Amino acid sequence: MRIYTKTGDDGTTGLFGNRRVAKDDTRVEAYGTFDEANTVLGLALAAGAPAELGAVLVELQARLFDLGADLATPRGERPDPTYLTRIGDAHVEALEGLIDRFEADLPPLANFILPGGTPTAAHLHHARAVVRRAERLLVGLARGEDVGPCAVRFANRLSDLLFVLARWANHAAGVPDVPWRPRAHEPED
Numbered sequence: 001m002r003i004y005t006k007t008g009d010d011g012t013t014g015l016f017g018n019r020r021v022a023k024d025d026t027r028v029e030a031y032g033t034f035d036e037a038n039t040v041l042g043l044a045l046a047a048g049a050p051a052e053l054g055a056v057l058v059e060l061q062a063r064l065f066d067l068g069a070d071l072a073t074p075r076g077e078r079p080d081p082t083y084l085t086r087i088g089d090a091h092v093e094a095l096e097g098l099i100d101r102f103e104a105d106l107p108p109l110a111n112f113i114l115p116g117g118t119p120t121a122a123h124l125h126h127a128r129a130v131v132r133r134a135e136r137l138l139v140g141l142a143r144g145e146d147v148g149p150c151a152v153r154f155a156n157r158l159s160d161l162l163f164v165l166a167r168w169a170n171h172a173a174g175v176p177d178v179p180w181r182p183r184a185h186e187p188e189d
Contacts, residue, residue, distance in 0.1 A: 027071060033133055040126050110179070111180055
């Protein structure tokens with residue numbers, strides 16, 4: 001099997017079910033942006049995530065593939081393929097469980113914090129920002145197309161989880177979060 005098919009040379013791509021859409025279609029932008037977030041999770045892993053965190057990140061990468069396949073398979077056009085996993089309540093609840101588990105180890109937040117710290121934490125903050133962008137695209141898509149009842153909730157919880165995991169990575173390494181300090185307003189001349 002060759003990696004290139006040449007079918008996208010005209011600026012279109014195929015959704016599951018053989019429908020072709022422009023590569024800048026909102027649906028493609030959304031699942032492509034979740035794919036970008038998945039890649040950033042790979043960077044967090046490569047940066048030396050602790051084993052407990054690494055196992056979670058690999059699982060999140062697999063769930064992002066599930067979400068991408070879900071979004072690349074428009075609902076209602078034909079029966080779902082047997083291999084397809086639709087994002088559902090259980091996926092959202094799993095993210096909430098992980099948030100609770102990792103947040104229990106952290107001191108309470110007293111301020112907004114700046115993204116950064118360890119390389120793993122910095123990549124997780126980056127992944128969170130990419131997921132937020134993907135979520136915005138998904139919300140726009142959901143206004144006009146059926147994306148299922150849980151995809152937007154999943155994206156929202158995932159960004160929350162990535163924030164907690166970034167804080168946890170810093171905490172596990174003994175690196176404090178850097179609080180945001182607003183600059184005092186200086187009078188204009």
